[in-house]
Amino acid sequence: MAETKLTVAGADPQQLVEMTQYQQGSVVSRTLLQDESGTLTVFSFDEGQALSEHTVPYNAFIQVLDGQAEITIGGKPSLVNAGEIVLMPGGISHKVRAVKRFKMLLTMFKTKVA
Template sequence: MSYHHIPDLLEEVAPPQNGILSRTLHSEGGIKTVIFAFDSGQELSEHSAAHPAILHILSGQGQLKLGHEEKPAMPGTWVYMPAGLVHAVRAEGPLMMLLTLLPKD
C-alpha cells in the first residue's frame, strides 16, 4: 500500500509574480488534487467543469463566484461544487487554493 504525504501544503508552491501557478499533487482513481497559487489581482474567469469539485482556500483573500452568487474566500473557506456549476476565482491578494476534482456522478 502506498501513500502520498505532504507535511505543509503552503510550502508546495508560492504565489508567482503577476500570474497563477498550479501543480497537480495527486491523481488516482478518478480523483485529482491540484494546488493553485495566485498573485494579487489574478483570476480564473467563469467556467464550469464536467466533474464535481471541492475548493479549499488555504491562505489569502479573494472572491468566489458560484453560479450567480459572489462569496468571500479566506483561509478555511470550503466549497463543494456540483458538475456544471459556473464558477470563478479572483484573488484580492496572494492566494493559495486546493482543488479536488471528484469522479463524475
C-alpha cells in the same frame, strides 16, 4: 485501469501551503495526484489574478490555504478566507479571483453529476 500520477512522497507529512510559491502577476499550480477518479491540485494566485468563468461536469472543492478569494458560483460571488472550504457543484459555472494573494487546494471528483 489508468495510471495514478503522484508528485508527493507517500506517507510523509507535507505542508500544503508550501507546495507552490507566489509569482508576481501569475497563477501557479502543482498537481499532487491525478488518476481516473479525480485530481488534487495546489494553486497560488497573485493579487488580482483569476481563472475565467467555466463549467465542468464534476463536483470540486476549494479549500483556501492562505489569503482571500472571491469565488463566484452560478453568478453568486462569495469571499472565501484561509481555513474555509466551498463546494463548486458540477455543471454550474464558476470563476475564481484573488482579492488578496491566496493559495488553494482544489479537489475534483470525476463522478458525473446527474
